[in-house]
Amino acid sequence: MLSYDExxxxxxxxxxxxxxxxxxxxxxxxxxxxxxQEGGQWGPERTVRASVLVALLQGANAAESGAVACLRVVGAxxxxxxxxxxxxxxxxLRLEDCWFDEGVDLSEASTKSIAIVGSRVPGVExxxxxxxxxxxxxxxxxxxxxxxxxxRRVTALSLIxxxxxGAVVLNGAEITAPEEWxxxxxxxxxxxxxxxxxxxxxxxxxxxxxxxxPGGLHMQGARLERPGCSGxxxxxxxxxxxxxxxxxxxxxxxxxxxxGAxxxxxxTLAGAVLNGPPDGHGPALEAVLMQAVDFDxxxxxxxxxxxxxxxxxxxxLHDNHHSWPAVVELDGFVYGSIKEDEAGERRxxxxxxxxxxxxxxxxxxxxxxxxQPYEQLAAWYRKxxxxxxxxxxxxxxxxxxxxxxxxxxxxxxxxxxxxxGYGYRPWLAGVWLLVLILVGTLSFSTASPHPVxxxxxxxxxxxxxxxxxxxxxxxxxxxTAWYWSADSLQWLSYLLIAFGWVLTTAVIAGVTRTLQKx
Numbered sequence: 001m002l003s004y005d006e007x008x009x010x011x012x013x014x015x016x017x018x019x020x021x022x023x024x025x026x027x028x029x030x031x032x033x034x035x036x037q038e039g040g041q042w043g044p045e046r047t048v049r050a051s052v053l054v055a056l057l058q059g060a061n062a063a064e065s066g067a068v069a070c071l072r073v074v075g076a077x078x079x080x081x082x083x084x085x086x087x088x089x090x091x092x093l094r095l096e097d098c099w100f101d102e103g104v105d106l107s108e109a110s111t112k113s114i115a116i117v118g119s120r121v122p123g124v125e126x127x128x129x130x131x132x133x134x135x136x137x138x139x140x141x142x143x144x145x146x147x148x149x150x151x152r153r154v155t156a157l158s159l160i161x162x163x164x165x166g167a168v169v170l171n172g173a174e175i176t177a178p179e180e181w182x183x184x185x186x187x188x189x190x191x192x193x194x195x196x197x198x199x200x201x202x203x204x205x206x207x208x209x210x211x212x213x214p215g216g217l218h219m220q221g222a223r224l225e226r227p228g229c230s231g232x233x234x235x236x237x238x239x240x241x242x243x244x245x246x247x248x249x250x251x252x253x254x255x256x257x258x259x260g261a262x263x264x265x266x267x268t269l270a271g272a273v274l275n276g277p278p279d280g281h282g283p284a285l286e287a288v289l290m291q292a293v294d295f296d297x298x299x300x301x302x303x304x305x306x307x308x309x310x311x312x313x314x315x316x317l318h319d320n321h322h323s324w325p326a327v328v329e330l331d332g333f334v335y336g337s338i339k340e341d342e343a344g345e346r347r348x349x350x351x352x353x354x355x356x357x358x359x360x361x362x363x364x365x366x367x368x369x370x371x372q373p374y375e376q377l378a379a380w381y382r383k384x385x386x387x388x389x390x391x392x393x394x395x396x397x398x399x400x401x402x403x404x405x406x407x408x409x410x411x412x413x414x415x416x417x418x419x420x421g422y423g424y425r426p427w428l429a430g431v432w433l434l435v436l437i438l439v440g441t442l443s444f445s446t447a448s449p450h451p452v453x454x455x456x457x458x459x460x461x462x463x464x465x466x467x468x469x470x471x472x473x474x475x476x477x478x479x480t481a482w483y484w485s486a487d488s489l490q491w492l493s494y495l496l497i498a499f500g501w502v503l504t505t506a507v508i509a510g511v512t513r514t515l516q517k518x
Contacts, residue, residue, distance in 0.1 A: 002055050008044060011052045014073055018056045021070035034075060036120050039099020042077040050080035057089045084109045095119055116140050127160035134166035137173050144177035159185035167192030167215060170200055177204035178227050186210055196222045203227060206234045213241040220248030231277060236261050246272050253278055258287040268296035276305025283308045297323045298341045309333040318346060324362060331370040350384035360396045369404045371397055395424040429503045440466030440496055447489060449482035469493055470500035
């Protein structure tokens with residue numbers, strides 16, 4: 001136990017102020033001397049042992065009647081490790097502009113609000129902690145310490161499976177663990193959300209896997225870096241949040257990974273920069289199986305890596321001409337509406353003059369062939385009332401599919417494309433029928449056929465004979481009544497019969513698709 005007699009002057013000031021919740025300010029008022037980066041040079045007159053803080057928070061100096069005890073200190077150098085692991089803390093803690101010689105351990109602690117503002121701390125361990133209030137590290141500078149024999153990974157801020165009833169506020173903080181995890185907060189529950197705004201910087205991976213953030217994650221203007229290595233800048237696999245806000249100049253050098261994340265509101269990257277991993281390998285945005293209501297991907301410039309949206313589901317997609325890199329994974333991506341942003345104005349993408357061309361080119365950025373992106377796009381056009389555009393998309397799907405077929409099938413596919421547009425352009429079949437009627441009529445007018453039976457049958461009519469060959473159902477009496485001695489005209493007859501079957505079938509298929517609004 002600490003005795004009052006063995007306390008130093010600044011420690012006695014803090015001891016006396018604690019029961020009344022008064023703030024103790026140890027700053028000198030000299031601008032150069034009060035900079036936190038100079039805290040390693042502060043002497044005994046500004047030094048407080050971490051054990052004194054622990055003793056006070058554990059009730060060493062009871063609160064006075066009519067006052068609320070609170071530990072508040074400004075401009076102090078905290079010597080030793082602030083070890084509150086497993087503690088039951090009934091008082092709020094606020095440390096401002098302080099220098100910590102060693103890290104802070106809040107693992108498995110149960111505390112009131114904690115604020116370490118504008119301070120330098122060699123790591124905060126708060127795994128499995130329970131904070132009744134807010135956890136504030138605003139403007140603080142956290143750095144990973146030395147690895148221990150029991151922990152291979154070194155984390156500057158650990159909030160693994162922590163529960164914060166208020167918000168986690170990291171606005172303006174700078175968290176550094178370049179080759180490791182800057183923030184490790186898998187399973188974190190932050191009911192008031194997580195705020196990383198106002199110049200927040202993380203050098204190292206930020207991990208929020210399985211986090212539950214009813215108040216959302218707000219990273220407007222944040223900068224995430226993985227200097228000197230490849231990998232992930234932000235990992236939020238299977239996280240659940242009301243909103244994810246990566247707007248306002250947000251930038252990430254490394255993958256932003258949202259695999260399986262569920263966002264009940266909006267996911268916005270408006271004006272964001274996704275640089276992808278520094279070594280150029282890996283996606284810039286990986287959102288496989290992600291779910292969101294509103295997905296805003298109106299980036300400041302095209303991502304430098306792949307955007308992977310396989311299996312993702314969104315109700316509203318907003319994009320612009322910077323949204324998509326050279327390679328986009330879209331297989332299984334489902335959306336209800338697309339709006340394009342041009343000059344700050346958002347308009348429905350369907351119905352625009354070059355809409356189909358642009359959207360098909362978008363799908364073609366996916367490696368390989370998959371029918372789902374085409375079918376999804378066509379379904380969206382149909383839902384918007386643009387059936388012709390939907391058929392153009394499905395025609396593009398068949399043309400893309402043809403590239404993956406064997407040579408013989410590609411030849412047949414090209415024939416179907418040229419003649420009937422795979423059935424999505426039935427009017428082409430009508431054009432071909434008119435051409436064949438004209439060719440047949442002119443060809444058969446140059447010679448006289450022989451009657452099958454002399455003196456029987458209707459007189460020969462080149463036009464009617466040609467129609468009789470091209471129409472496979474029924475008969476006009478000309479084809480069975482006449483035959484040709486010239487081989488060329490006889491072979492022409494066979495070809496017209498064959499083309500008649502193909503084109504008539506295509507016309508019927510096209511009309512059926514039109515009636516079905518396909």
